[in-house]
Amino acid sequence: MGDQVVLRFSELTKQFPGVIAVQNASLEIKAGEIHSIVGGNGAGKSTLMKMLSGVYPYDSYSGTIELMGEKCQFKNILEAQSKGIVMIPQDLNMANELTVAENLFMGNYPNKRGIIDYYTMYSEAQKIIDEFDLNVDPLTKVKEIGIAQKQLIIIARAMHYDVKVLLLDEPTATLSDKECKILFEKVRELKKKNIACIYISHRLEEVKEISDVITVMRDGRIVGTAPNSEMDEKRIVSLMVGRDVDEVYPEHDRTPGEVILSVRNVTIKDPKVPTKKIVDNVSFELRKGEILSMYGLVGAGRTETILAMLGAFKGPVECEMELKGEPVRIKSPSDAVKHKIGFLPEDRKREGVIETTSVGNNFPPFTRQYGS
Template identity: 40%
Template sequence: MMDDYILEMRDITKTFPGVKALENVNLKVRRGDIHAICGENGAGKSTLMKVLSGVYPFGSYSGEIFYEGKECRFNGIHDSEREGIVIIHQELALVPLLSITENLFLGNEQAKFGIIDWNKAERRASDLLRKVGLREDPNTLITNIGTGKQQLVEIAKALAKDVKLLILDEPTASLSEKDSQALLDLLLEFKAQGMTSIMISHKLNEIKRIADQITVIRDGLSIETMDKADITEDRIVTSMVGRSLENRYPARTPKIGETIFEVRNWSVYHPLHPDRQVIKNISLSVRKGEVVGIAGLMGAGRTEFAMSVFGRTYGTKITGEVFMHGKPADTSTVGRAVDAGLAYATEDRKTYGLNLIDHIKHNVTIANLPGVSSGGVIDDMGELKVANEYRRKTNIRSSSVYQIAGNLSGGNQQKVVLSKWLFSDPDVLILDEPTRGIDVGAKYEIYTIINKLADEGKGILVISSEMPELLGICDRIYVLNEGRIVGEMAAADASQEKIMRAIVRGEERAA
């Protein structure tokens, strides 16, 4: 009986130029459930939610949407919001230099006769913040609160619109463990109050914890829907990738040589608060053919360290030395760092890693234009050949190398970033959160690329918030806490418990 279902999407098909993103996808969501949607990057999860919320209006897809028992034809996001369907995208849509109150009611102002009633808005903002467990002053600017709190402000903004069906796209992708748990608890609380939620997530442990049902989408097709009792990690993974990933991490026999990259006594101060030391006397090394991990909690200083070494793109009063192949190296600008043989794939691929409005071809060659030019003139056919070669090497799924980078899925965008740096032929690659927001199958492909590079004799430094990932792909792990190295261990001797113990105790190096 359809009464039990708040939402039913039937035979949804959506096509982009050269790519069928969704093909006859079906989704049924029970009233009051938390329904998870899982799938590899590019499987069509976000596309399906954009169809539902009217981002892709009626007429741009085929199929039917039934909500609250009646067929809906949304022509824009305002149509779906009027019905109580609110979507929170992976990239938060908050204005950093406006206050929490201003953000909560942006486009939904508390106004009478065209005049905003700020007292009413602030009172309502306080009530909404309390509902999501925030005690911030409603006049606080968004830029002054952390990502976890910003995510809660987005949810409060949805509550301001009288939400009945809340859609969250990768809500915990950039949150710390603690903030993620708080968000999941909040969703369970909303469920107890009768709200229905759809959550897109790659994090299988989170899905197992809160989902009542899960639908797996693969290559634009709905593969299966399973109930809470039937959810197991293995079953989800097999459905997502169409093959059983017995081993999440590809096997590798390391061939480790001499030290090729070394940083000694590296110290960095905060760019805006010059009296605050962010990196405190760090020394580390990477050998030829070695994959070295940097573990640590959010805010430990891992990205700040990487950026300050790579062209001093972060920090002030930087002191310390960098050596490549035993000789002092100048990494004081990005150009010099690249010339010295360093590459840095940033954790924020959308802001710093890619030109999102340009196509794959230009993104792949941008870090090494001399490699595709002669006499200062770019050889267009040579560039095309290089782009196609790296598209094949890293298995970028796209219609061609002329596809715009911003239209690729997260996993494929990350492969373009890797291709860009691989073409610059570095000796040492620093990979900052290389698999953030990427599904199991795409992760495996990126691990395979990392292994191949190590086998070719490159040194790899991997920063990751996922401890199982570091344990699965690294040969050696440094533990960073509050800007200091508090542990160093061979991956074979390491465990999540050992790493956490080093962080918590701030132990001296356990070499």
């Protein structure tokens, strides 16, 4: 690993109405370094990445960015990419209706006299796919492939731009363990090619595993940077919350109260294959003051179980519920809201808010059908 600084930013500050999302952030990133940034929700990590990658143009924030010693003023993402800063965003934006190959070459299509040269595009795409072991047909539409493969496609695409700094904003949040391993292997290969990665994650064990350097953000500020070996979990958490913590996961004395919710015999059939059960006869109880975790791999049926309870699963569902001992029938999310059952979905951007309307309209009474 070289000691050469590839990316240096100083005093970066970005404001939104009513909030300073990033305040006086300065940092140096070295070639071939895997540099993690951690911090609680809203700490400013994504905003910082968006400044570095041209999502926010240079005149919308203050401070300076230097790449290989040269001052950068990116007007847009394409400019940042052409200089070698590429971001894999937290909310993946790909053209789902287009093919893998079309997405790989987006903005940069091989052409003959202005007309897309499909033959070259697909054969070049196949080469990239082979090089990256993507195991996907370049003619497949992107909507048909999983998130892990989408990320790898974006990384592969980044390689076109002679990437110097790759920004990964929570890439593993929705990946299975196996997919995480593949992604980590790729990131380590990039490191060997002397590419620097800025890696954002909420999973501290992952951060400890992969990072050379760890930086912590809190309330828009960088509050600590140190080599991985000097940042144990306790120090990271103290920096994140802004005070010393005796124990990262303190033992609580818990005496659960009476049963509030009882869910019985949840069975969900695959809407496409009615003989296949996505969830098979699951029952559980929730007590007052209790936090109940559902653990399992991607595809285990956790989300579907919750959707079934909310009357939001579009397909054949059996689900019996009792609230405080009284049987309830919840046929739609608005029934759930009436019974004071709230829901925070996993895909916050698509399902958590209606982005095209006002903050006020996003507050209850919230009676829209989930997912529609």
